[in-house]
Amino acid sequence: MKKNIIYLGFVLLSASATFNSCMQDNDSSVTEPTRYTSNDVKSYADLFKVFWTVMDQRYNYFYEQKGKDGMDWNAIYKEYYPKFAALKSYNRIGVSDAELQADAEKASVYFTEIVNPIIDRHFYVKINVPFSNSGITNTYTFYGGMKEARANIYPFGAKYGYMKDRLNDAESRTYNYSDGGSMTYLMGSLKSNPDIYYFSYSSFLLARSLKIDLADKYLSPGPGNSLVLTPAAIENSPQLNAIGDINKRNEVKNFTINILNEWNSFPNSNEMKSFNSQIGTFKSTEVLSDSFLDLIQQLLTKSKNLVKYNSTTTYSSVLNSETLPYIQWFMQEMDNHVKYGYNLSQFQTAADKILTSAPFYKKFLNPLHKGDIKKVIIDLRGNGGGNIVDARFFTDRFITKSTVAFYQRTKEGNGQFNYTPWVPVQAQSHMFGIPGNIPVAVLTDKGSASMSEMSTLMFKSQGTHAISIGDYSAGATAGLGGSDDFNGGTRDKVAGGILEFYMPLMATKTLNDEVIEGIGVKPDIYVTPPSDAEVAQMTSSPKTFTDRVMEEAIKYLLTK
The missing domain is CATH 3.90.226.10 (2-enoyl-CoA Hydratase; Chain A, domain 1)
Incomplete structure (x- = not known):
């Protein structure tokens, strides 16, 4: 895939910029890593070839590796392809479990020799190889510096x-x-x-754990929001008007309107208005005053103890077989009112985030x-x-x-x-x-x-x-980042999951080059x-x- 323009800013920390290619791509057809299937790997030779090719296309430090320790990726192919081709047990035809496992261990040794010098310390590759005639495979993980002793650290x-x-x-x-x-x-x-x-x-x-990122206001649906339940919608409810006993109809209507008004008293309260009015101050200062935090705690506690509109027990005094269809309708409409019209959980999540x-x-x-x-x-x-x-x-x-x-x-x-x-x-x-x-x-x-x-x-x-x-x-x-945005690196399963790469897409150098x-x-x-x-x-x-x-x-x- 030829990409002549790179827009930086998604992975990098700098502003967007545009650059032209240092070198022209080879116009010959290439296979993207994710386009390999399990059918492309029928032998250890195929396995090595897919591994080598993905690295050849996507690894970011070949230039530095060549200068540092003389790594020649083409020479590695010439040296190791015959070694992998000599392993004949991959297709499990006419071989014993012992032969399968011996070849798997040889392949592991070869991959270790190849990957150990890789300097990229994010990089690893998982490779699945046949391990028994009963269909068992063994997964080996290889990474740069895997044979090096690691210095102690304090956990x-x-x-x-x-x-x-x-x-x-x-x-x-x-x-x-x-x-x-x-x-x-x-x-x-x-x-x-x-x-x-x-x-x-x-x-x-x-940022994921601690950043407070607030909306401009909470529990404030816009005018005409159809998810907000109103007394007029209750009055016009077919389920309500289907109740034949007018006294019972008025009783259950007034009862449910009172529940609606009781719940609405929370978002319409002076405390909630005060909270919304102080959001702008936080956004412009990041300062959290003790009084603001006390207010948030009070509101959060109240929000978890509002009228239980979704419990049939709440309606026991007006509930019978005739009013049941309406009460079920009202409970559903209240649920939409609370969850989607006012989005109560959005406020509760924000309040909890602020407090923690x-x-x-x-x-x-x-x-x-x-x-x-x-x-x-x-x-x-x-x-x-x-x-x-x-x-x-x-x-x-x-x-x-x-x-x-x-x-x-x-x-x-x-x-x-x-x-x-x-x-x-x-x-x-x-x-x-x-x-x-x-x-x-x-x-x-x-x-x-x-x-x-x-x-x-x-x-x-x-x-x-x-x-x-x-x-x-x-x-x-x-x-790190997504290879769809840049041509380097890959963090994909390849050849039907036979190989899985974790390869960064960008190389880094210091101010001292x-x-x-x-x-x-x-x-x-x-x-x-x-x-x-x-x-x-x-x-x-x-x-x-x-x-x-x-x-x-x-x-x-x-x-x-």
């Missing part, structure tokens, strides 16, 4: 246990999501040095914007990344000058070296960010990946007042990673243990 839970009693007015909360995502944050000023504020979080799901996020705003974001926080430690150790929107929601709050933070590029065509130019990615100030530069110590280790690294580069782009301390980060800086994939962001103050004993002691003896990285951060900030 977030251990770090949390160590830090929580060292903070004044410590605030924390955990968010768990049905898709498997989770985020815990911990914050507060240091007891040992109250002028230093500490903030740590387990993943970049801050309030400590984060009141204790951190608001004082940060006011300039009350003078020094800060952002502890990204063990934070494996997450959503790029957090760069806008959180990291930008520490940006005081618009400047290039790093560069990114993607594939322009299907050739190994068909790349776009490197595109500068801007760090931009937030309207509720810090009023002026403050000393910032960003803590990193080999568990700090992806958005942790992007944010670290953004912090460091602002000047020498922001430094990183600890170990090198993970070296997983490649940008260094590609740090597989290496990591170099800390300004390097601290050796923790030993096995230190990792264990942080958990077993948090009150007496000394975190060497924290000590270095405090020592640095005390000089500022």
Whole structure:
């Protein structure tokens, strides 16, 4: 697929820009990764060929790999295709289980040899191979650096246990999501040095978990909304007018109109009007006053204790066989009135979001914007990344000058070296960010990946007042996104799920023109990673243990 124009802004942090191709695509026909089917893989040779071709078309670091360690992707094909072709058991014809498993293990060794040198630390590929004649397959996972020893890191839970009693007015909360995502944050000023504020979080799901994004008003349907139930609609109800006993008809009519009016008294209340009138103030300041929060709590409590219009027990005094059809109609209309006309759940969700996020705003974001926080430690150790929107929601709050933070590029065509130019990615100030530069110590280790690294580069782009301390980060800086928007990368199942790739679509380099994939962001103050004993002691003896990285951060900030 030939793409000569790239619009940046969806995955990158910079504004939209347009670039032309560095190199022309080969016009020969190619197969998109998702167009391979299981019929394209009938042998180990086919399996390797599909794997090699998808990598050839979509991997972003062949140029750097060739310069770094001499990787020649074409030479890999010439070397390994005959090895895979020599494995004859893939179609399970005339072979034993032992032969199937022996070939599977050989294939695993070959793929490990090929993939281990890959520098992209986001990348992995899962490959299914036949493992027995009863139809069992085995799934192997291969990733760059899989044979390398990993430096120790402090798990977030251990770090949390160590830090929580060292903070004044410590605030924390955990968010768990049905898709498997989770985020815990911990914050507060240091007891040992109250002028230093500490903030740590387990993943970049801050905006998803904590951002308060309000509508202009709630429980305020527009005029003429057909989902809103009115007394006139009740009067004209065929079910009501079908009740022959006029006294019973009037009784049940008045009863249900009273229920409608009772429910409507909540959205029409002065308290609700006050809430809506204060939304604009929050949007323009992000400040949550105690009185506003008290009002929200009162309204939320009331909203959960309104008249029970959807319970037949409510209508027991007027319910009989003749009134039942009307009451059922009324209950359904009230349900539409509440759920869709007034959208009560929208208000309840917003109110709950405000109340649960309030400590984060009141204790951190608001004082940060006011300039009350003078020094800060952002502890990204063990934070494996997450959503790029957090760069806008959180990291930008520490940006005081618009400047290039790093560069990114993607594939322009299907050739190994068909790349776009490197595109500068801007760090931009937030309207509720810090009023002026403050000393910032960003803590990193080999568990700090992806958005942790992007944010670290953004912090460091602002000047020498922001430094990183600890170990090198993970070296997983490649940008993720959808391959429909760019030509690089793929996160798809290929050949009917025989292969599954997780391959970023963008390469990244630093302001110093260094590609740090597989290496990591170099800390300004390097601290050796923790030993096995230190990792264990942080958990077993948090009150007496000394975190060497924290000590270095405090020592640095005390000089500022």
